[in-house]
Every structure is written in structure tokens, then in C-alpha cells.
Amino acid sequence: GENVEQHPSTLSVQEGDSAVIKCTYSDSASNYFPWYKQELGKRPQLIIDIRSNVGEKKDQRIAVTLNKTAKHFSLHITETQPEDSAVYFCAASFRSRNFGNEKLTFGTGTRLTIIP
């Protein structure tokens, strides 16, 4: 089955600086890669996603890049703010037998702390 590795496990960044979180996946058939932000005791909240037919996607201060050959994808947060502090999870989709109903395999999470 799919395996997703995520690094680093913790990351501290000065406010205003950039943060980068990296993930690798094992299954070359995976074709959908979302990123979730989870604040303490809250639901995982989708912040950005990318499909395998594109290499980069940006939404304001957040961007995701995908390298299908190397099977890795990264989350980039620029101009970090204190409210960016949270745990971030990457995930990869693994198509189930029923097309269109993809389960998500999650990485182990990165605890991002923004230092004011």
C-alpha cells in the first residue's frame, strides 16, 4: 500500500520568514495530494491540494510543488504569521477498487511554530 513520509516533524520559523514542509510517497499511481492544517483539538482543514497533472499550485501565501519523477511534494508558506502555527499533514490518494472514491494516506505531520 501507499506510504507517505513527512519532514520535518517540528519546524520553528521567525514571523515573516518562509516555511517549507516536504513529503515523499511510495505509490506511483497516487495522483492527488492535499495538505491539511490542524489546530489543537480541531478538524483537519484542507488548505491546498494538487493533482498529478500539474507541477505547482499557489493560493496567496501558500504554494505546493509536485515532482512526480522523484515522488515528492512540498508545501511552501511565505510571510508566515502567528496564526500559521499548527500541525500540517500532507496526504496522498490511493485509488480504491471503485473509481472516484479515493482514500487518503496521511504523513506523520509537522508541528509548525511561528515565533513572533
Next chain:
Amino acid sequence: EPEVTQTPSHQVTQMGQEVILRCVPISNHLYFYWYRQILGQKVEFLVSFYNNEISEKSEIFDDQFSVERPDGSNFTLKIRSTKLEDSAMYFCASSRDSGFYSNQPQHFGDGTRLSIL
């Protein structure tokens, strides 16, 4: 913005008892999921459900677990004869019809924290 809702937010149960966790997916979504997150760990897939049947289940989802869509709005996870290691946050998620080539985002509820004593 529509949300996935889950009840209860916290469930405390004696070991060996049965629990039912309830979810109301987003109304126009057709795919439903349960995930589990043990405290401080990653989110783990349990089961996916489409067209009134299980589409996929993980090794965690053994005979102790079952899912049901009893009516047009609710989606439930039942855990029979709970064990201490079942203590975790259980998240329900739903997604729209994705079609053959595209993937649709999964939206998560706030979760039910299950504590087995």
C-alpha cells in the same frame, strides 16, 4: 459554507461496551469516510462508503467495526466490544462525486473524541 457535523463531540465508554458515532455529511456529497487519529499521531484511514456499501477498508477496520447509512442524512460508525486501544479521535469526512479522472477534496468534521475506560 456547509460542514460535516459529528456527534457526540466526546464519548466516554467502559471497555467492552458498544458505541455508535454519528456523522452528517455535506448534503450533496456521495462519498463518506471514517478516519482515526490516536493522540499525537497521524490520521489513519478506516473505511470508505459509497452507494450504500463499503468501498474500501483498512486493516484496522476489523469485525469489531461496522458502518451504516440508516437514512438520507446520517452516516454512523459502530464499534462493538470496545477495547482500550480504541481510544482516539474519530473523524468523519465526505466528498463530492469525483468522476473518473478527477479527485474531489475530502471535508472533515470536528471529530468525536472516544475515551475507553
